[in-house]
Amino acid sequence: MKQGDAVLRHPLLMGKRMLHFKTRYLVTAFLVILSFPALGPAADTAKAKRTEGAQFRDCAACHGARAVLPPGHVSLTGDQNTDCDSCHGKEKNSLRGKIPLGHVHLAGEVTCMDCHDKKPFAFVATDRCRECHGEPREVAALTRSDEAFNPHESPHYGNDMECDMCHHLHVRSENVCGDCHDLEAPTP
C-alpha cells in the first residue's frame, strides 16, 4: 500500500495485505456499499452454498438461480464496470451490518480458501482475522471516540472479545453489546 493512504490503510477496511489499486477502490466502495437498505430484506441467503471458488459478482455460484439483488438493481455481471459507490456511497444507503462480511472479503480478493485452508470448511479461529486486521487493542484504538462507546473495548471483557462474536462472514453481523445495552453500533 502507498504511504499516506491513511483511509485505505485502515485495518477495518482491508487489513494489512498488499492489494492492487483497483481492488482497493472496489473494497472501499463496497464497504460503503453495505448501505443499501433494500438489499437487506430482499434476499433469503439462509441456504446459500459456500462454494470455495466463488468470485465477487458471481452471485449464482453460492446463491444459485435465486435472485439475491432487489428488483431493478443494476446487473453486476456483464460489461459495465458498475460503480457501486454512486448508489451506496451515501451513509443513508449503507448496508453496514445488512449483508454477511464474506462478500466484502471476496471483493477484496480474500477468498474462502485464504482463511479456511482446506475442505471440509472448518470453523476458523480469529487468529486468522488478526493476521490482516491487527490485534484487538490496535482495532480498539481505531474505534475509540468521544462518544464513550468503543465496541472493541469493553469494561466487562477488556480486549478478550473474539472478532466473530459480532462480525459474521456468512450471516449478518450483530452487535452483542446491544443484547444488554442500548448502544447504537451498526456492525459491519
Add this chain to the structure above:
Amino acid sequence: MPEKKLHRREFMKISGGTILGAGLVAGGLMSGSKKAEASPMPDKWDEEFDVVVIGTGFAGTAAAIDAKKAGARTVVFEKMRLPGGNSTINGGLIACACSKLQEKYGIKDSPDLLLDDMVKAGLGLNDPELVRIVAEKSRDVIDWSEEVLGVEYRDEVVHLGGHSVPRSLKTREGSGAAFIRPALKKLKELGVPVRTGVMVSTYVVDEKGRVQGVRIREGYRFPNADSGTVKNVRAKKGVIVAAGGFGYDVRFRELQDPRLGADVTCTNHPGATADALIELLRLGATPIQLCWIQSGPWGNPKEKGVGIGALFNLRNFMHGLMVDPATGKRFVNELADRRIRAEAIFATGHTCLPIVDSEGVKSYAHYIDKALAKGVVKKFDTLKDIASEFNMPWSDFKAQVNRFNQFVQAREDKEFGKPIPKDDKPVETGPFYVGFAWPKVHHCMGGVQINKNAQVIDLKGKIIPGLYAAGEVTGGIHGACRLGSNAFLDCIVFGRVAGRHAAMA
C-alpha cells in the same frame, strides 16, 4: 413491556409443564447410583491436572486462585467464548459488615446483624452453618480483594433493600469486571490456564463413586451441544463446579416457578443455563430450594438487561418513594428485600414508578442526563405533572407524597416501615424524576447442597468424593431471597473455601 398480570395463564399449561418437569427431575434422581449417570472411566486421559474449575465468574476465579496458591496444578474451563459469566457484567456491589468505609461514615454494623438480615430475607430457609460462614467472612473478602487483586472501592456505602444498615461497597469501575479482570490477570501470572469454549459435558466417576475428572467438549460453541471435540481430563484432587445459575434458562426456571415464563425478561448473560446443575443432579447431588428464583425489583422495562434505568431505581429506593400509577399510592417498603418488592410489583400487574426530587437525584448525578436522553427516566416540573402524565388520582397521590414527607421528617415510616436514610430530605423540590420498575429474573437462590468445605452432598447425605461446588450453582446460603450485593460476597467466600479444600485433598 409485560403489562398483563403474572398469574393470568391457562391452568393446564402450568400443571402439564410442572408435572412433566417434576417427572423429569424425579426420573433423574431415582435412576440409582451416581455411577449410572456419569461417564465411565476412559482408557486414558487426554490431560491431567490436580484441580479442574468449571466457570470463570467470582466463584470460579477465586477458587482457581486459591487452589493454585495452595499448590494444586489447576485449570479453568469456561463454556462461553468470553470469560466472566454474570459476574463480569454485574453492578459491582458487595456487602461488607464492618468495613473501613462504614467506620468512616459512622455506620454501626456487625457480622451478626448481616447474618440476621440474611436469615430474615431468607425466611429462615438458609442453612445455618453456611450462612454464618458467609456473614463472618465479609471483611476478609474485601481485604483479600484489595490486597491480592488490587480492587478499589468507591468512597460511599450504599443501602440496599433488606439490609438493616448501609453496608454495600461499590467497585470503582461500577461492575464486577473490577474483580474479574484482575482475577483473570492473576490466574495468568500464576500460570493457571483459563480455556474458553470448553464445555464440561459430564463427570467421570470410578466404581467407588469418586469423581476422577471431567469429559469436555473443546472448541464448544454455545449453544450447540454437539460442537467441539470430546476429551477426558483428569482431576486428581477435585473438580470445582462454579458454573453459575440458570436464570436465562426459561425451560428449567419455568418448571421450578411457573410464573417465570418467557414473558419475564432476564438480567443474566445467555450462558446462565441449567446444564451444569442438571449434570450435578444426575450424579446424585441433593437439590436445595430450586424454586426460589429472584427477580430484581429495580428492573427497568424501558431498557435491556440492567442499565442506568435500573441503577436509577436502585438509588431511588434509598431516597424516594415508589407508587402504583393505578392508585397514586405507595404499596411496599422501598427498601424491603428483593422478594417482597418484586412480588409486590408483580402483584400490581403493571410497571410502577419510583420517584425522587432534585435533592434525591444528586447521588445519581453522573447518569441523569444520559438516562433522560434514553427515556428510561422522565423529568417533570411538578408533582401534578406526574399525576397527569400517568393518569394518577391527583388528590391521592398528593396526599401520599405529603404523608411520605412527614415520615421522612420524623425518620419513621409508619406505613411500610422503610428505614429512612440519615440526612434524607422530603420529596418536594422540583424538578422531579420518575423511573420505571418491572422486575426481571435475576438470581437462583437454589442449587446443589454443599457442606462447610464446599463439598457436594448426595441424596443420602454423603459427600461425593472429588466434587466441590461454589457460587450460584449451590443452594442453601440465601434461602428464600438473596440480599443485594451478597452474591459477590458468597461466591468469593465459598470459591476460596472450595479452592483450598480441593487442593488439600
